[in-house]
Amino acid sequence: MAENSTLSMKDFPNYLASVNIWKYLSPCLIIVGTFANILSIIVLLRKSMRNSTTMFYLTILAFGDLSVLYTGLLRQWLRHAFDIDLRSFSNFGCKLHVFLVYFSLDFSTWILVAVTIDRCISVCLPFKSKDYCTMKHAKIAVTSICFLLCALNGHLFGTVALDGNKGCYGISSFILSVWPWIDLCAFCIGPFAVMMVCNIFIIRQIVMSNKRIESHKDPVSRNLKIELPIPSTSSAHRNGHVPKTNGRHSKNKRRLRKISHVTIMLLTVNIVYFTCTLPIAIYLIGYKFWVPGASSERRAALDLVWAISNFLQYTNNTIHFFMYCLTSPKFRKELSNLFDVKHKHVEFEPSAAYHQDKAKVTKF
Template sequence: MDNFTSAINTTASILNETTSRGPTPLPATPPPLGYYGETREMLWKVISPIIMVWGTVGNILIFIVLLRQKNKISSTALYLMALAVSDTIVLYTGPLRQWMKQTWNYDIRWQTDAGCKFQVYLTYASLHCSSWLLVAVTLERAVSVVFPHKVRIVSTKRTAMIAIFAIFMFTYGLNIFHLVIMGLKGYRTLQPCAPKTKEYLEFRDDIYVWIDFCVAFAAPFILLLIGNISIIVYLQKSRAKQKTMAAARGQTGASSARDTRSVSVLMVALCVIFCLTVTPASLFNAILPYKAEEINELFKTDPYKAWDDYQFLSFQHAIVNLVSYTNASFNFILYVFSGSKFRKELKAMVGCQEAGTSGVFGSKSKSPSNGKTTTTSVSATKESQYQYVAKSQPTDTTSVSAIKQSQYQSTDTKSKNDNVVHTENSAINHFDSVVENDGQAID
């Protein structure tokens, strides 16, 4: 997401070196920034703190609201809490750095070698982590909707914690090479913090730029699209099934067939927001090394035209990256407008009231002990029935055996019928909970 800085450093160094090169050499000091340069600085100074403050406050509120649930925290809530933390890291490695750089000409990457390495490392790793946490929570919701009988296996806090840990290890492990290739004294650049050798520079511009594109955008977007389509399709099917069952029971269907528009709108909105905010920056950073190289070549023949192109490229960089950073601060707005439970819990928190009785995003997985209790109850019933028959007819062994067999068959038939009804009701209740749950579907 921040390939621009290092790539354009090479262009800036050539600008500084080009004081007597070409037919129209530049003066010893660079020309004024011009319209695009001044507008770029203004955008970073004004928009960056707005995005950063709003996103920080929103992510903190999300974390606190979900944390208030205590024992009612669901697997979905765990994903969203981790996402809030990761998005906050994104805000403090991107907009904060650019705001300080444009306002006070202070760049943490330019101070120490360690600051250069870790700032670049956290920038890429946090962006990748946010994208894949969003994928994880979407796929979890999709699986719980498409395969409702697997929900107690997939949608557990243990599974969520394992998935979060795996995503963290993958994204932060993938980007650890930044700690090796980056340094204050970069190759072919007068400005600090860039790849240290020609090989490192070529790897970053020719290979890693496409790895970043796939990990941060392409792969997550495909999975998010598949997950959201699956959720919407199966929610519509479940709604139709609930109406049919309600009609068979003689009900109006108003209570059982809940409106799915809120959760469907949330799913689609999250996917659309991700696409609109992340796509421009991902595509821009993919082609940036080639554009920078064109400007480098143009400096040799027309430095003034190259300077104008450089300022315009910097302006484009500011636009697409500011848009991408809004993705890390927009989730709170979607939760408030699309999640009735989240709004209710937020009001309760502001009013210093106790947390609600149900989870905000999904309900905590119930223990399967209910099934054992039911089985034990049926066995006890059959045993008591046998004892009653034995006491009432002690002299007729044949009659006792026949009655006992009849009682067992009757009880087994009743148990099977109860299990069928219980399974049907569980499926209906699950679909109701999926529709009612205004959790997050879709970096």
């Protein structure tokens, strides 16, 4: 024990592992996340996609993910790889950067909540969705989220300051004791609870709709008690009386399938979000119990936990594009169309030989 007490935190393998995570994995996430989110924005802004409120929210989410990567993760990479801390330049810079990190993380989270609520209304209240799920209301929702999050995180300009010895840290008991719990509710548990309730309603509605569609699938068999001659399919077509039930059934099935694909996509994004953000929220709550007075070895282990928790959090802001590709056929189709050059037709004037050959064929 005496030998360990003479060692600093930097002498333990756990600390070196945490530094390597920041140094070498952070730029990978930044590069992949940048290209993935930009590609998401390009696909979501295509003509066939941009009229949907869901795609509007997902576009805003991609911008939010980019801001998270370039406010939070970029600072950590510069600090560990080049010993440059963006928060150490000035006291105001310290306050502003902390505010931007919390704001961007919360903004991405609540945009995800907004798109889930939007889908819930569209699926569960299809007749009212035309009034509520409009582009105008979506823009109002995004603006309202911005104002509310500014109010929620505005205290950081007064509760955080630059300390010459410690760096940019909290200077009040509120941010050390109370704020982590508020942040846990506002950033992790609260949003996830709302998203899960909405997804439960969506799934329930899809199951009920599927049962209704299946029950209307064969209307003839349900009306056998009516003793009327039922024309055969061929005679019905000859007389021009084509039953519309099958066409309507197919249309409903296609609509339900489309809703199911979007639901699977959002449910996947919601679950990955909760899995990736819960560890960092728990760490911030336990910080005041674990870190003060800890031995160098334990602090090195906690530093590794901190690095892994952050890495998971920023991974959530990196992989949305890949989740869209895996779970949304429409997104895959638009992505394929974006890079597909086969649809570009080249017009040409047929040669004289072509006309001569065609004339020979028509003569015989």
